[in-house]
Amino acid sequence: MATKKTIAIIGATEKSGEAIATSLATGKNRLLLMAGDAERLDALKAKLETASASAEVDTITCSKEACWEADIIIIANPHEAATEIADKIREVATGKIVITLSSPESSAAEELQTLLPYSKVINSPGTAFIDDYKLYSLDGRPMDEIHTRW
């Protein structure tokens, strides 16, 4: 039985953050939603729990704490204040996978990788217009869980 992982979503109230939270809130893993606005976070948590009874969702407003608890880190808004975020989370993101949600043309992932040399930064492409964000594995299968062996 796979051990439940904690997936932190930094910028969970962003459009892409919310979309990926929705697709991952199946209860297979625990979601830790992080954003600056506690009220919007609570609203999102309530929405996810209503949509799926088995969803395991917590909220937090500190990015460092979120990444410290996380096994996997998803950054929904990698363009904004990348240096600032990286400085906050660098120590506690050592050895962890960091997934950025940005378009394929963007260099946000490469920039973040330079700022987080001891993490593994991967970009998962999407666009700013998507409503329905899903993660796909390399062979095209939809994923609602993320594997950490890299």
Place this chain on the structure above:
Amino acid sequence: MFEQLTQSIRQKTTLSNAEEETLKKFFIPKKLRKRQYVLNAGDVCQYIIFVEKGLLRSFHDDASGHEQVVQFAAEGWWISDMNSFFSGDDAAYNIEALEDSELLLLTKPAMDELMEQLPKIERYYRLLMQNNIVALQRRVIASLSYTAEEKYVKLMDSCPDIINRAPLQYIASYLGITPETLSRIRKQVSTSR
């Protein structure tokens, strides 16, 4: 974040500041809330776990749902499912946080790389393993031939802290006695000391 780890290593070998900085990069810092699991039986154990803060227990669930506590780990202690970690077999144990905890996780590839880069760490682990084997031998004898009172006193002398922090049902399970027997012994021991 690394105070307990560096202290533990310094007890057995010396590290320069540069070596200490190198060492830190190999560990994954992980916060675990009370009642969260870092390992489920049936999964493959990816980490050996060092406790910076907090308290964990490892336990085995038998077919009838009876839980057997195998080990506790408080600050400065290591814990893992060793067989699963080294062989890749499914883990037989679950590892759960009994308090909010701060852990440092070491994967097998990271451990191998660390030993290569810092050979002194090989010595540290060798000494840890030595102590571990001695402790396990003592525990086997205690399990097989000590009375319930003797087992309790042995635990109280070696880790009084654990007795105050872990739920008594888990202490009882660890000692291989019933919670009722444990209650009785605790009363006896506290009146006689």
